[in-house]
Every structure is written in C-alpha cells, then in structure tokens.
Amino acid sequence: MDAIFKALNDPTRRALLDSLRRKDGQTLTDLEEQPDMTRFGVMKHLKVLEDAHLVVTRRHGRFKYHYLNALPLQEMLDRWVAPFLRPQARALSDLKTKLEREGIMGKPDFMMQTFIRCSQDALWDALTRADQMAAYHFMCSEVRGDPKPDNVTEFILPDGNTMLRQVTTEMDPKTRIAMTFEPAFMGPDAPASHMVYLIEPQGETCMLTIEHYDMAPGQEGFGEGWARLASSLKSYLETGVALKGAA
Template identity: 35%
Template sequence: MKDDDLAFRALADPTRRFLLDLLFARDGRTLGELESEVEMTRFGVAKHLRVLEEAGLVVARRSGREKLHFLNPVPIRLIHDRWIGKYTERPAAALADLKRELETDMTTTETSTGAGRTVHVYRVYIKATPQSIWDAITKPEWAVKYGYQAPVEYDLRPGGAFRGLASDAMKEHGAADVVIDGEVIEADPPRRLVQTWRALFLDEPATRLTYEIEDDEQGISRLTVTHDVTGAPQTAAQTNGELPGAGGGWSQTLSDLKTLLETGEALYA
C-alpha cells in the first residue's frame, strides 16, 4: 500500500482524526492520557494508534517507562503538496484560512511532553541511502536545493561549529549572513547527528536538534528529526510552520527533501 493510501485510510476514521487533534493540542501523550479523552476501551485506542503509526502520522518514543505518542505532520504535508499544492493551492488556502478564522481563535499551541519540556518529532520515509540523506543534511551544495534553499556549514566533530547561512532571497529582505548557529554534540555518519540549534533572529536560547537515519533491506530509509525547543516558544512556532510568512518549518523541509532525493527535483524549484 502506498504512503498516500495509508494516510488517507488512517484519516478516514473520525476517532483517529480526533486522536490527531488531541496530539496537536498537546503532544507527547501516553496511551492512558489519550484513552481518558475518548469513549472507547484502552484496546480500541491502542488499535487506532497502531493504524496512525503505520501511516506515519504518529511517532511513538520511549521516555523512561512511558511510551509517548507524537503527532508527525510530514505525511499530511506530503498530501498537501501532492493533492492541493499542484492543483488549487491559492484558492484552497484562502478558503481554509477563512474557515479557520471563522471557527477558531488564532493561537499558538505548544507541544508538551511534561516536566516543562517542549519536543517536536517528525518522521519521513525516503527511498534513498542513509549516506545520501546525511549528505543532503550536512553539505551546503545539497542544502541549497530544498527547504529554505540556504547553505549550511558543519564541522562534524563534537564541539564543532554549525552555521545556517542566509539565502540570497533572505538577504534581499534584510537577513544577516548567518541566521542560525549551533554546536555539534554527536556525529555518527551517516546514522545520527545531535547538535544545538539557535535562530539568531529570535531572542531565545539554543535548542537541541537530533537527526536519526535508519534503513531496511528494501532500500527505504527512515529519517526521524527530534527538535527539543524547550524554553524557546518562538523557535517552536517557526520550526513547526505556525508563523505566517515564515515557511512551512520542518514538515515542509522534510517533504521537500524526500521529493528531491526520490525524483531529482525539489517541490519549489
């Protein structure tokens, strides 16, 4: 079954859509917390969560003895780019914005995992080798081809510097040469990269960013991005694609990365 089919099947059920809404409102919940919000047995909720996990819409991570469930918006972004962006993005976006304004207050929601932490988890499956994905993340000649189309510089050693440079388009709008900085904490090519990540245009502390790349025998790699944005609410909103005019955040970037590596062309080339 194709990725789109799995996502559409998962989204077709109102209970599963409600579970996604619950995770959007407060991410990183246990099965027990979700069960308390739904008129259904624990087994029934667990079954729905498995369907959402199979579709990639939910990512489960262990935190001590607890199993936490996170909303993964990347498959929804891919559906948007495949079925909306190509055909009717402008009118559909305008109608969607109008509907949201009429029905809801415009507020920013944090992703809480308890103990005062805020963590976003994104996952995407890519038909590419781990090395190709690693290169696309860490090499400037690849970084300019997708996402915000801006080069990056890495010193891939513990304590090494990371810099996210402004694209020409960003500079036209007054951006400085360096817009993001950080420090490499752990680098295990092409499997795992842990670093700090600080947006210099926001008056907030550095956050912690982790890339994990796994592959299988069929040539499919799984890229998981975990962004701990604790204490940095503006960074959380920006990287989650919630700030108007600031792009689609990690969801859009990872969707674009997948498309580039699988087709040779970026979504917004």
C-alpha cells in the same frame, strides 16, 4: 495511501489526532482521558493511526509517548492539491521511526520521520556537507561550516543575515547527528534547544527521523519549518530539484 484514508474515516481517530495537535507527546493514559474513550478503544485506534504513520511513538522509561506525524497528510496535499495551488511549494514526505539512545536526552518535544529513496551515503552527505545543505534549504542561500563535532554551522539568508546557528555535539558516522539549535531569526536572546537526525537504511530507501528537544514556549512553530526542510531534502535527493523559496 489506503491506510491513511482508513485511519481518517473515523471520528474517534480524528479526535485523537486533534488531541495530539493541541498537545504533542501524550501517553496512553493522557489520551485515555478523552471523552467516551476506554483504554482498549484508545489502544485499538492508536494502532490504526500508527499503521498509517499518522502517529509515531517514542518510549522513554516506563512510558510510551505518541506524536502527531503530519507529513503523510502533506503527501496527500502535494499529490492532489498542490498541483492546483502552488506547484513549487513542497514535495511529498512520508515518515516512520526507530529511535536510538533511549533515555539519554529524555522525551523529545517534537518528532518527524520520512522515507527517502536514496542511499545511506547520499543522505549522510546531504546532512553533513554545507554546500548540499544550502542547495536544499527552503530559505537560506548559503550554509557556512560542515557539521562536525564541535564545529559551528550557520545558515545564511539571501540578505546576508544569519537565520540559524548550530553546533554539532555528537556524530555516529552515517547513522546519527546531534546538534544545538540556536534560532537567530527569533532574536539574539532566543533560547537554544537541541535536535537529532537519525538515519536507518530500509532497502532502497532511508528512514530519516528528526527529533527536537528542549523547545521553549513559543517555539512550537518550528514543526512547520522541519516539514518544509524534510520535503525539500526529499525532493533534492530523489529528483535533484529542491523546493526553494516556498514562503
């Protein structure tokens, strides 16, 4: 928590975060174009932001891309603000990543990372068992179809309509799941994209990374949904109570 306050206590670092909020996945050269910033200065400030987990990176080819990681800020809100405003809304989520399969899917459009105090088996089950997925999903009351290679998984809203359809394309047991992302809530003609879960045990916790690829214009808001899902999943595994119905 001290690292977050230190990182935010500088207008230059806040400007870098604002830049990533406007356009995620920038290189050092992109960020160097900010007014009154030298390359060395940008590197120095990015190191502080990475140490605070407010920025996460993904290396692809010769370039290193930087992404805003908003969940540590959500952690502060959950700790000090949410108890006064909406106690039922969200659980805290921290994030960090180590990415696999560099170059296979290219540069992700969105990344999110969190640490969850649970076993690798428990996290894997929560991501691959339809009954558990329904238990912690923030909007859906039912999930049909366990994620398995070539299997269809559908997320069903309380009114019976399908919110999301996914097809599992790859699975590495307990470490990686790749799926399509077909947002039925945006209409029948909404373009599909792709997402990946990466799991890495870290002592008493597991590090979960979420990557989203091939997002079409207008789908930038998916990030909020991922934050809500990650928060509810974390709460479900750590406390047994999901964060359902937070609109």
